[in-house]
C-alpha cells in the first residue's frame with residue numbers, strides 16, 4: 001500500500017469510528033420513570049438508581065422522572081449516596097424540553113448546554129436551570145416541588 005492509499009484508508013477508518021460512536025450514543029435510551037407526588041414532594045425510591053451486571057450492583061449516574069402533573073420531566077443526578085441534584089428539564093432560554101446525555105443536558109432548539117448541576121456550559125441560555133431541594137428519607141428521595 002502506498003502512502004496516499006494508507007492515509008486515505010486511515011481517514012475512512014477515523015470517520016467510520018466517529019460515526020459509529022455517534023450512532024451508539026444516539027442509541028442509548030433514557031428510561032423515563034414515573035414518580036409519585038405526595039403533598040409537595042416527588043418521591044423517587046433510591047433503588048431506581050440501582051442496576052446490576054451479573055452479581056455486581058452499580059448505580060446509574062442519573063434518572064429522568066416524569067409525572068402527569070409536571071409540565072417537564074426532572075433529571076435527578078446521583079453524585080454519591082448522600083448527594084443528588086434534581087434539575088427541571090426546561091431550557092432557560094425559551095423553554096424547550098432538554099435532553100440528557102451523560103453529564104450534560106442539551107437543548108434541541110438552539111443548542112444550549114447545561115452541566116449536571118444545571119450550570120450553563122454553552123449559550124444562548126444564560127441562566128442556570130431550576131433545581132429542587134432533595135432530601136433522603138427511608139431509602140427514598142423527596143424532591144420538593146414547592147412553588148412550581
Ligand code: FES
Nearest residue numbers: 091093094107110
Ligand atoms: S430554547 Fe433552549 S437554547 Fe433556545
